[in-house]
Amino acid sequence: MGDKSILTRKLKMGMVGGGRDAFIGAVHRKAAIMDGTVEFVAGALSSNPEKSRLSGEDLWLSPNRIYANFREMAEKEAKLPVGVRIDFVSIVTPNHVHFEPAKLYLEAGFHVVCDKPMTFTLDEAKKLVKIVEKSGKVFALTHNYTGYPMVKEARNLVKTGQLGEIRKIVVEYPQDWLRTQLESTGQKQADWRTDPARSGLAGCMGDIGSHCENLANYITGLVAEEICADLTTFVKGRKLDDDVSVLIHFNNGARGVLHASQIATGNENNLSIRVWGTKGGLEWHQEHPNYLYVYAADSPVQIYRRGNGYVCEAAQRATRLPTGHPEAFIEAFANIYVNAGETIRAKEAGIKASELQLDFPTVYDGLRGMAFITSVVESSKSKEKWFKVLA
Numbered sequence: 335m336g337d338k339s340i341l342t343r344k345l346k347m348g349m350v351g352g353g354r355d356a357f358i359g360a361v362h363r364k365a366a367i368m369d370g371t372v373e374f375v376a377g378a379l380s381s382n383p384e385k386s387r388l389s390g391e392d393l394w395l396s397p398n399r400i401y402a403n404f405r406e407m408a409e410k411e412a413k414l415p416v417g418v419r420i421d422f423v424s425i426v427t428p429n430h431v432h433f434e435p436a437k438l439y440l441e442a443g444f445h446v447v448c449d450k451p452m453t454f455t456l457d458e459a460k461k462l463v464k465i466v467e468k469s470g471k472v473f474a475l476t477h478n479y480t481g482y483p484m485v486k487e488a489r490n491l492v493k494t495g496q497l498g499e500i501r502k503i504v505v506e507y508p509q510d511w512l513r514t515q516l517e518s519t520g521q522k523q524a525d526w527r528t529d530p531a532r533s534g535l536a537g538c539m540g541d542i543g544s545h546c547e548n549l550a551n552y553i554t555g556l557v558a559e560e561i562c563a564d565l566t567t568f569v570k571g572r573k574l575d576d577d578v579s580v581l582i583h584f585n586n587g588a589r590g591v592l593h594a595s596q597i598a599t600g601n602e603n604n605l606s607i608r609v610w611g612t613k614g615g616l617e618w619h620q621e622h623p624n625y626l627y628v629y630a631a632d633s634p635v636q637i638y639r640r641g642n643g644y645v646c647e648a649a650q651r652a653t654r655l656p657t658g659h660p661e662a663f664i665e666a667f668a669n670i671y672v673n674a675g676e677t678i679r680a681k682e683a684g685i686k687a688s689e690l691q692l693d694f695p696t697v698y699d700g701l702r703g704m705a706f707i708t709s710v711v712e713s714s715k716s717k718e719k720w721f722k723v724l725a
Contacts, residue, residue, distance in 0.1 A: 344371055345373070345421045347424055348407055348424070349378075349423065349425075350423060350427055351431070352379055353390075355522050359426040362667065363393075365665075368664070375399055376395065376399040377393070377399070378403050379393075383403065386400060386403075407423075408423075421682070422446060422472070423439045425439075425449060429533055432451075437461075440471050446473050446474070448476070450548075452475055453704055455708075456704045462701075463701050471681070472674060474695065479545055479548070479549050479605065481652060481669035482652070483645065484645075486652055487645045491616060495613075497612075497614045500554050501589070503608070504591045505546040505550045505607040506593040507546050507606075508601040508604045509596055509602060510596065510598050511596060512524060513596070527541055528572055533574060536575060538576050539565060543580075543594035543710070547703060550592070556584040560582070560722055561709060561720070563581075565710065566578075623660075623662050623666075624640040624641075624660055640657065648693060652669045669694075673692065676691040708724055
């Protein structure tokens, strides 16, 4: 029997991680509540119980909904009545603390939204797919760049054949925040992202290279089959890669270039993608996200702008402000939460979610991403020119 009350009330969100000194947790909270359909009610906001308590107080959580750890939150929230307890949990911890809470909450009957990369290892990712399937719960992965309206428009142009057969994809994400050994200063974000015990087997590749792979797949629907990868660690004393170059053979015969770097001096978050097909091409830049450049042979360049009536339904759905008023990073995150939230409502009420509502990254995107990250690391070590991407 479904929970029909969920159609007439706000979804209740809990959070694992995201306390004081965290970066992405605050972005998730702002994005989740942006549209007034989600209420943040509970948290295990740090692995340190006292820090969790103080962080919860900072955010005006009820004292009895601030938990010492994620296990306590799962146990106590599960005992609360429907409509009071959390409906879903948002996991915003370092990579090594993704799998265990995701597994615990799914098995306890909660839906899950998880930051990327999905897990610490490929083996964990494979296990999590089975757990999600068995649970029947919604699992959303916050590859937030898929939430931008003009990324959705780019996807529509490819999907409707307006670019023809895709031949070439170039996707890059240069930034410079780790051009020095920032982790040695005690900076929290740099510290865990460069630590193999918390980040996993990849640094730059897992952190931002994973966004490149996901964006290319989301827009084109193509999957990497073979790669030739080169991982480099430029900063002396660093334990993980800070620069990535990958040549890609896609499953339709298209060729690709993926470049990600955290030592690209002068760059901030310069994610961009270019796609060329037999009929046309497109180009999108994350730092100028409201514009999509569209190319055709022997024709002027067209600039598609967010918020206009000529863009596809998915792009219009992902838009909040009139054209000319910029929307960006937090709104893209919010679009993941909107679609995941509506799918949660549908699931609980026994209603079939629409294609538009189901437009968010899932556990299967997470599995493909972890396979790609692992394959890039292995390819970089291999003496073979072309390395078959792991399944």
